[in-house]
Amino acid sequence: MSKIIWATAFFCMILTGGWAFSGEKKVSTRPEPPKSQGNVIVVSGKIFCYLKRQVIIPYHCIIRSLHTRSGQQVKKDEVLARYRLDPEAALNLRRSLSSFHIKNLELNLAEVEKNLADLKDKQGKLDNLASEIRLAEVERHLSDLKDKQGKLGNLASEIRLAEVEEQLADLEDKKKELKSLAENNLAPAKSLSKVNRKIQLLSKKRALIQESLPLEQERLNRQVQLMSKKRALIQESLPLEQERLNRQVQLLSKTRALIQESLPLKQELRNREARILDKKRKLIQERLPLERSLARQERACIKKRLGNPVLPGNIPEKGILSAPISGHIIWVNPNLREGAEMKSGVAFWIGKMDPMVIRARVHEIEVVRLKLGDMADFSTNSIPGRKFEAKVSRISWSTINPQLHLPSYYEVEFEVANSDFVLREGLRGLVTFRKNR
Numbered sequence: 346m347s348k349i350i351w352a353t354a355f356f357c358m359i360l361t362g363g364w365a366f367s368g369e370k371k372v373s374t375r376p377e378p379p380k381s382q383g384n385v386i387v388v389s390g391k392i393f394c395y396l397k398r399q400v401i402i403p404y405h406c407i408i409r410s411l412h413t414r415s416g417q418q419v420k421k422d423e424v425l426a427r428y429r430l431d432p433e434a435a436l437n438l439r440r441s442l443s444s445f446h447i448k449n450l451e452l453n454l455a456e457v458e459k460n461l462a463d464l465k466d467k468q469g470k471l472d473n474l475a476s477e478i479r480l481a482e483v484e485r486h487l488s489d490l491k492d493k494q495g496k497l498g499n500l501a502s503e504i505r506l507a508e509v510e511e512q513l514a515d516l517e518d519k520k521k522e523l524k525s526l527a528e529n530n531l532a533p534a535k536s537l538s539k540v541n542r543k544i545q546l547l548s549k550k551r552a553l554i555q556e557s558l559p560l561e562q563e564r565l566n567r568q569v570q571l572m573s574k575k576r577a578l579i580q581e582s583l584p585l586e587q588e589r590l591n592r593q594v595q596l597l598s599k600t601r602a603l604i605q606e607s608l609p610l611k612q613e614l615r616n617r618e619a620r621i622l623d624k625k626r627k628l629i630q631e632r633l634p635l636e637r638s639l640a641r642q643e644r645a646c647i648k649k650r651l652g653n654p655v656l657p658g659n660i661p662e663k664g665i666l667s668a669p670i671s672g673h674i675i676w677v678n679p680n681l682r683e684g685a686e687m688k689s690g691v692a693f694w695i696g697k698m699d700p701m702v703i704r705a706r707v708h709e710i711e712v713v714r715l716k717l718g719d720m721a722d723f724s725t726n727s728i729p730g731r732k733f734e735a736k737v738s739r740i741s742w743s744t745i746n747p748q749l750h751l752p753s754y755y756e757v758e759f760e761v762a763n764s765d766f767v768l769r770e771g772l773r774g775l776v777t778f779r780k781n782r
Contacts, residue, residue: 384779386714390705390723390759392772394696398669402692404438405431406664408685413693415677418766419668425693426666426681435662454629461622464615478604506554513547672697675770701768703735703759705776706745712755715740723761725774733768735759735776 406428413425430438676694680687703723707715719737739758746754759776761768 385777386707386711386779387775387777388705388707388711388757390703390774390776392725392761392768392770392774393702393704394672394675394698394770395700395702395760396670396672396697397675398672398695399691400425400666400669400693400695402428402666402687402689404434404664405688406434406686407431408681408683408687409663410683411681413674413677415674417674419672419674419695421668421671423668424665425668425674428664428666428687430662430664431686451633454626454633457622457626457629461619461626464619464622467615506551509547509551509554513544513551517544666692668693668695670695670697673766696770698766698768698770699763700760701763701770702738703761703774703776705757705759706754707757709744709753709755712740712757715757719778721759721776721778723759723774723776725768725772727772727774728767731767733761733763735761 409427409429411426413419413423419425672695674693675696675698678687678690678692681692715737717737717740721735721737723733723735724731736759737757738760741756744753744755
């Protein structure tokens, strides 16, 4: 019975505690909007450098010496550290800066120009061959014309002799008429003598032609005899010669046909090859200046990284790290030591610390009351008893967290003077400014 009473009492206590706990107020994890007090707005912010730049170790190297420390003020191009390139990194640099690919392009260009010149020579030879073929045809036609001219010359001699004989016959007839007229005293004696002189001249001309005709006939006879002998010899060898000539004619005809067919094809092939080589030459000529320019730019970049002049085949094994801007060393790689072996990465952070920048998150209710140039006070527990004047320099128009069930906060940036460099990056504090409602 007592056990039942105790169990009932324990159950009542549990119920009573549950009601008590259910009556407590639940704690919300959502950020509460700021509670403005009159026209005063207070937001929490963090300080950042106005401008920051990295100093990067470009290659695998060994640190030789350090010339700066955290918090030190440096000027632009001031030497921060010196290093020596790792042998493998130096070898890779030499490979990247070697002008082998440029030399290879120049060699290809020379080879293309040589091939192009050879093609032009071959084209010239093909043109000469075509000219020789045309010349042979012209010479053959000329030989035929000379034979025709010889035949026409013999015919002209015979025609002249016939004309002289005809004129002489006419004069003889005229002489007979004049003689009969002179005997009858019907014509003067002078006319008869004139006709006699013409007859004498024509007789001499005929005699000369007749004298030359036997000689010419003799020459022709000798030629005929020679030609007869030659004909006999030819007639003996004619079947064989005819067969040989027929074979030669067939071979020459085939050769001529092949040449006539192949000449245009060869010319077209040569022209295509010449066009291809010309395009290749133009591409190489366009690429070569670009490769040279890229090589110069790469040498300039490596010179900037190493801090020493760079020439092809002369890569310095030592380099320097210099400040890209004037400012303060706000971070040093913890592994950066003299003699340390470092891989490529960030060695220093340099920040511009005057002015500094305060970044704060402002609730949507208050951000609409702010505008660029508004003045505020900044205070931090790290520097008690001191206030810094800040000015709104940027207001974001996009919320930080776009989730619908959360209130919207906007990032607002303030500039604060830091002429004595007492403020550092990362300090947190409160920004207080007054706004009339």
